[in-house]
Amino acid sequence: METIKQDHQIDIKNPRMLLFSICFVLMFSVMNGTMFNIAIPDIAEAFDLMPSEVSWVMTGYIMVYSIGALIYGKLADTVAFKKLITFGLIVFSIGSLIGFLAPNYYFVLVARVIQAIGGSMMPAIAFIAPIRYFPNERGKILGIIASVMAFASGIGPILGGVIAGFLSWQFLFLTSALMIVTLPFLLRNLPDEETVHVRLDYLGASLVGLTIATALIGITLGVGWSLGLTVIFGLLAIIRMFKAKNPFIPPHLFKDRNYIVALFTSFLAVACLFGLMFTVPIMLREVYSLSTMEIGLVMFPGAISAALIGRKGGRLVDQKGARKVYLASLALLMTGFLIISSVVGLSPLIVSLMLIFPMMCFPLVQASGADILANLLKKSETGVGMGVFNLMNFVSGALSGAIAGVVLDLFNPQNPVNFLAATGESAVYSNLFLTFMGLVLIALIAFKVIYRERSLIN
Known part of the structure; x- marks a missing residue:
């Protein structure tokens, strides 16, 4: 790892070790979310569960994880990183041990929720630490962080398949618990900071959390009444945002059109990238009849390319500016989806090589955004x-x-919209990737038209 310049206003004892420790913990945190995808059939068989029941292994984790990332982000403005990291890693490790020893499915769910409560600390801190501790090389560090996330997302299913195949799914929990070994290194290298005691808007946080939870339940599980609650809780959260003296989310953030368009376009781009990583394994199983290990090998070049390009892309952010890199990465991502849409149905080797183009855009979009x-x-x-x-x-x-899953369930066209793609059962996947391309195009146009450069806020 290259030498990292530190901010002279903050005393960091070993910047390289601090960055390495953050990346190590982040990698295991992200992998913990993806490698359990492989183990879901084994968990269902172990406890004789229906698909709708076992899906909570993932749904519950993502739901708590997403809410936790926001809460930790809010706390990071006032609470010392050392306290947040200590709490997060200890809680995550406790959840991992409970999962490893779980005697029944309810303990597995409890373990996943506890893991999410602790693990959601890491993405929040990982994206704030470069801004706070490495302002002179922020783009490069964000690029490294994003490349670690992309690599972990790609390697997670492979590692999960190996561990669950040679040992058992319980050992996935034990593997995740290895994150705790980085705690001494993080505590040693993080600077000492004061905790400012500010009253947290618990009601506002609860309303935001309920809005997100009911939305995810409604969409991922198809529960209509839950979406109705989403609207109610969302309206109450907005009212609370404007009424509270110290709101959980300051409303003036959303008065900035640059902030809104950056969130909106990042949301679309990341949704398409995650949709790709969700859809490709299903496609490789249904169209090519590949095993879990073979699916991992097909996706591996893309994961490696994401890890390698992230560091280079981060430097470009520092050198060329985030706006230029962001626009270029969206254009590249759009091209990547067009390419993968065109080669679906060809040999797995060709698909594997073409997956490099969209997957390498993951860290570019994340870092520049x-x-x-x-x-x-x-x-x-x-x-x-x-x-x-x-x-x-x-x-x-x-x-x-969730939406990609519904599309694959409901539609089975034999002729793709993309005239370059093969006909047959692969057509629905080609059309889905072409839809992703269209969404990225919307993001590209929206950012190009609405976003305006201005001087930095100090």
């Missing part, structure tokens, strides 16, 4: 502002997977 938002936020609101960014990313991932 995060840097744009950081430029728009006041230092006192970096935590909550980036917390909303993380929240939108996780919600977009949950929604895109």
Whole structure:
């Protein structure tokens, strides 16, 4: 890892070790969310569960994780990182041990929720730490952070398949608990900071959490009444936002059109990227009849490319500016979806190589988008502002997977819209990737038209 320049105003004993520790913990945190996808059939068989029941292993985790990312982001503005990281890692490890020893399915669900409560600390801090501790090389560090997330998302199913295949799904919990070994290194290298005791808007946080939870339940499980509650809780959260003296989310954030368009376009782009990672394994199983290990190998080049391009892309953010890199990454992502839409139905080797194009855009979109938002936020609101960014990313991932699943269930065209793609059962996947391309095009146009450069906020 390259030498990291530290901010002279903050005493960081070993910047390289601090960055390595953050990346290590973040990698396991993200992998913990993806590698359990592989184990869901085994968990269902172990406890004789229906698909709707076992789906809560993922749904419950994502729901708590997305809400937690926002709450930790808010707390990061006033609470020392050392306290947040200590709490998060200890809670996550407790959840992992409970899951490893779980005697029944209810203990598995409890373990996943506890894991999410602790693990959601990491993305929040990972995107705030570069802004706070490495302002001179913020783009490069954000690029490294984003590349770690992209690599972990791609490698998670492979690692999950190996562990569950050679050992058992319980050992996935034990593997995740390894994150705790980084705690001494983080505590040693994080600077000492004062905790400012500010009263948290618990009612506002609860209303935001209920809005997100009911939305995810309604969409992922198809529960109509839950979506009705989403509207009610959402309206109450907005009212509380304007009425509270110290609101959980400051309403003036959403008066900034640059902030809104950055959130909106990032939401669309990340939704398409997560939709891709959700859809490709299903496609490889249904169209090509590949095993779990073979699916992992097909996706591996894309995951590696994302890890490698993130560091280069981060430097470009520092050198060329976040706006230029963001626009370029959206254009590349759009092209990548067009390419993968065109080769669906061809050999797995060709699909594997073409997946590199959209997957390498993951860290570019994340790093440049995060840097744009950081430029728009006041230092006192970096935590909550980036917390909303993380929240939108996780919600977009949950929604895109659920919607893609519904599309695959309901539609079975034999002729693709893309005339370059093969006909047959692969047509629905080609059409879905082409739809992702269209959504990214909307994001590209919206950002190009609405976003306006301005001087940085200090």
